[in-house]
Amino acid sequence: MGLTDRQKSTIQSALQKKGFGACPLCRQTNWQLGDDFVHAPVTALGGSVAFGGSHIPMIQIVCTHCGFVSHHAAGVLGIPLE
Numbered sequence: 001m002g003l004t005d006r007q008k009s010t011i012q013s014a015l016q017k018k019g020f021g022a023c024p025l026c027r028q029t030n031w032q033l034g035d036d037f038v039h040a041p042v043t044a045l046g047g048s049v050a051f052g053g054s055h056i057p058m059i060q061i062v063c064t065h066c067g068f069v070s071h072h073a074a075g076v077l078g079i080p081l082e
Ligand SMILES: [Zn+2]
Pocket: 023, 024, 025, 026, 027, 028, 063, 064, 065, 066, 067, 068
């Protein structure tokens, strides 16, 4: 399921308040918000991943110049997950 208009608006506001700026690789400022949430699975010290286990919901911002992808924890930005 893609991001809702409300979620996209919240993300854009949150990133502006946090001072989101230039791409760390190419220094361009042309970003595109990804259409969906992504997640990083929690990994045990031994390297095993529990599918369906805990994860960190994130949004992704893609630099349209070089393709660098920046991930941000949705909870820290105050983004509603529903
Ligand atoms: Zn870039």
